[in-house]
Structure formats: structure tokens, C-alpha cells
Amino acid sequence: MTVRISSIKKEARDALAGNWGIAVLLTLILVFFAGIVPIMFEIAASGGFENWVNQTEPSSSSSLFSLLISFAMIPFSVSVYWFFLHLVRGKRQSVGDVFSIYASIGTAFKMIGVSILIGIFVFLWFLLLIIPGIIKSFSYSQTFFILKDQPELSALEAISESKRRMKGYKWKYFVLYLSFIGWAFLSLFTLGIGYLWLMPYMQASLATFYNRHIATQGHEM
Template identity: 30%
Template sequence: MQPNLTRQQIKQRAKTQLRQPGVWGQMMIANILPWLITVIFTLVTVLGIVAVMTKFGVSRMALQPEQFATYYQQHSDTSMPLLKPLVLLWFTQGVAFTALDIFRGANRVRPGQAVMRLFNGQYFFGILFVWVFTVVLYLIGMMAFVIPAIPIVFGTSMSFYIYYDGKTHAENGRFSAMQAVGHSWQMMRGNKLDYFVLKLSLLGWSILKAITWHLFDFMINPYLQLVDAGFYENVQTQYAQKQAELN
């Protein structure tokens, strides 16, 4: 792949790859299981909100909104925001790595293999540790107020892809989650703003997913996954070239 692709070129290449015979359909099938999990969590969350509203009294909500806010905080299930990404972790990352393979030129997707590819000794615990490290760093950033958390999120955003490549190509498969997070931070120096702008350009898709209650995520996500993978591939290529020049 040629280095230094623009954001528009990354998105165009993602569309081109998806237009290969059968690729988009296969990626949609691969996304069905994560989509179903997302829908279930969404339904559980909505039902929980309705249950709290019912117990408090719908008629009281208009008269006592501040009391309802306090009541909701005390009686709502706060485990969902943490449990959902953890349950989805291996499924979504497996499909994300398949999207990276497609962006790199693969023209065939095995949906079942894509969604289950991380449930093995090579990747399972490493992916979990990458997630734990990034969450801990994010929480540290949040405790230092919101602004420091934003660079941390974007600085560690390539950690999973780096772990996948590192674990796949390293000698004897020795590549740690901590190495992946550290390499992501180094790789994203000077690229955080570019990634932020790319994400901003895709905001319309995220809004569409939200207002449709995630009912069409399995159709939308293949494109977003290939764009994300394309950004990583582009930045990774540039970073490797810089490292080679320094050596």
C-alpha cells in the first residue's frame, strides 16, 4: 500500500475493498453476532430506564425532575457501560482485524472465523490485557479532568491493531499488551489530530446508528471498520519508514 494516504483516499479505498464480490455481505454476516449483543444490551438498558421511571412514577417526573435524577442514579444499573464493551471485546476486535486483512488486499471473508478468531491462546488474554491497560489509562486521564483523557484515548487507539500485528509477526509470538500500548502512543505522535478529524468526518454514521437504535449496525460497521483499519495501515507504514530512516 502506498504511504501518506489522505483521509479521503482511505475512505475511498475502504469503499473499493467492500465492493469486491461478496466482501460486504460476508462482513455484514460477521457483524451479526456483535450486533445482536449490542441490541440486547440496548433493550436491557431501555427496559431498565422504563422500570425506574415506572417505580418513581411517570406523573411525578414532570413535577419533581431533580428528585427523579437522584432516584435514577440510586436505582439504575451502572454495570452496563463497563460490561457491554467487555462482552463485545473479542468479537468486535476479531472482525476489526479481518477488516485490516481486507484493507491489505484479502478478498475473502469467512464470517464465522472472523468473529471467533481471537478465542485461542495466542490472542485471547493479550486482547483482554490491552483493553485493561487502555481503560486504566483512560480513567487516569478522567481523574485529571476531561482534557488529558482525550489525548490518551487517541494515543492508545491503535493498540489492538499493533498487538495483532506484533503477536502475528514477532519471533516466537512474544509481544505483550504493554508493548502494544506503548507502540501506539509512539506511533500516534503527530497523528492524533488527524485521527480525530477522521472520526469527526464519520460522525454522521455514528448519529445514524444511535437514532436507529443500532438496528442497522451490522450493515454500517463494515465500512467504518475498514476506514479505521485503513488509518492504522497508513500510519503504521509511515511510522515504519521513519524508524527505518533513523536506523
């Protein structure tokens, strides 16, 4: 059954109704730890705000700290994807549920490994040409959702499964992303504050896309 982009976005809005507070809070947590904390560390490492502004490149210690924070935040980011998948499936979660991914060290490290692997694959494709790199990033885009439904899959198996299921859906996925451009420009006029609502809207829409188009192929071989 063909599901229109407008229907996907409406279902996402319906899922977010009554859940905007926690969705925005999770976005704030991501922004704080992935963006603000590394900057605060760089300012402290450089000896103050003025020195930080005038420095030509960050110190090795602050670069290493930012890298470690990025790796540490990967499991949380994946768990946020899963939060929105639960949401569109009618299951409510708390912030504590999202952080619970760290309770399973194996799962947390697996998500880091999968993310690194996808990053390497996309980077290698981008070395060829930009367009193939973008297309391949769409092919791999469902990997983490698939791992939520099929955690027994290995990293390579989940990536391969994402590639298989995205055949014939990459253009629709691109159009879904494209449909948010207007909102992205409008958010700029709010000094970026609007992104705290735009990002949950996008994530819920992407989760709906998976739930409607990709998850249903789980038993097709």
C-alpha cells in the first residue's frame, strides 16, 4: 500500500500530540552533550572565552574530549531514534527508558560499532562522487531501526538488510527530507530555537516512514 508523504507527516504529528515536552527535552539533551559540553571544555582548556575565540585550532585535549563525547553519545542518539519508533507505534517512554541503553554495554558498543561502520562506508562512497555517497547514506538509513526490531542481526547483516529494504524507497525518503526545508529556513529566524520542535517532528516522520514502508518487509526474503 502506498502511503503519501503528507500522511506520514500527519501520523508523526498525531504521535507527538501530548508528547512534545519529552521530545523537545530529548533534543535539548542531545544538543547539550553533543554541542554545548565540548565547547565549554574547549573554552576551559584554552584558558577563557577570549583565548578560545582567538585560537586558530582547538587543542589536542579538547579535540580528543569532543571525539570521546561523540562516541559516548552514539548509543543515546540511537535510543532517541527508537524512542520515536515506540512513539509512532503507540508506546510511551520516559527519559529514563532512553538512557537505559547504557545498561547493556554490549548493545551500546554494538551501536557505536555500527555507526562507525556506516560512517566508513558512506565516506568511501563520497570519495567517488557526492551523489553516490548521498544515495548510499539513504540505503543505510534504516539500519538502526532494523536493529531495534531484529537485535540478533550483526552490524553487516543489518546494513545489508537496510540496503535490501530501501530498494524502491530511496526517492520517497529523499522527498520526505526535502519536505522539511521550509520549516528549517523558518527555524533560522527563531535563532535556532525552532529546531527543538523541528527535529522531533522530523524524527517522528522518519520513524513513521520506517514503520509504514520498511518494517513491513521484515518477512520478505
